[in-house]
Amino acid sequence: xxxIYLIGADMCKPCEDVKEKIKDLMKKGIVExxxxxxxxVSKITNGDKEEVxxxxxxxxxxxxxxxxxADDKNVLLKCEGEDDLIPLK
Numbered sequence: 001x002x003x004i005y006l007i008g009a010d011m012c013k014p015c016e017d018v019k020e021k022i023k024d025l026m027k028k029g030i031v032e033x034x035x036x037x038x039x040x041v042s043k044i045t046n047g048d049k050e051e052v053x054x055x056x057x058x059x060x061x062x063x064x065x066x067x068x069x070a071d072d073k074n075v076l077l078k079c080e081g082e083d084d085l086i087p088l089k
Contacts, residue, residue: 005056015053
């Protein structure tokens with residue numbers, strides 16, 4: 001796995017909640033936050049406007065969009081075409 005992106009938007013309470021829960025991973029550079037309106041995100045999502053927040057995992061084979069599941073203790077990613085969940089916390 002190369003990089004994990006959290007895709008969010010301004011004024012998005014769920015986005016802020018997830019950012020707060022994974023702030024240590026963001027400080028370490030393991031997860032990078034990107035705004036849904038960032039042109040780089042448009043390239044990743046092929047211009048599709050997804051409901052935020054969502055994750056994107058960059059692999060050797062390209063980008064995979066991921067759903068985010070979060071509770072008080074855990075943040076998990078479920079990526080397209082994958083059976084396993086990726087724990088972020």
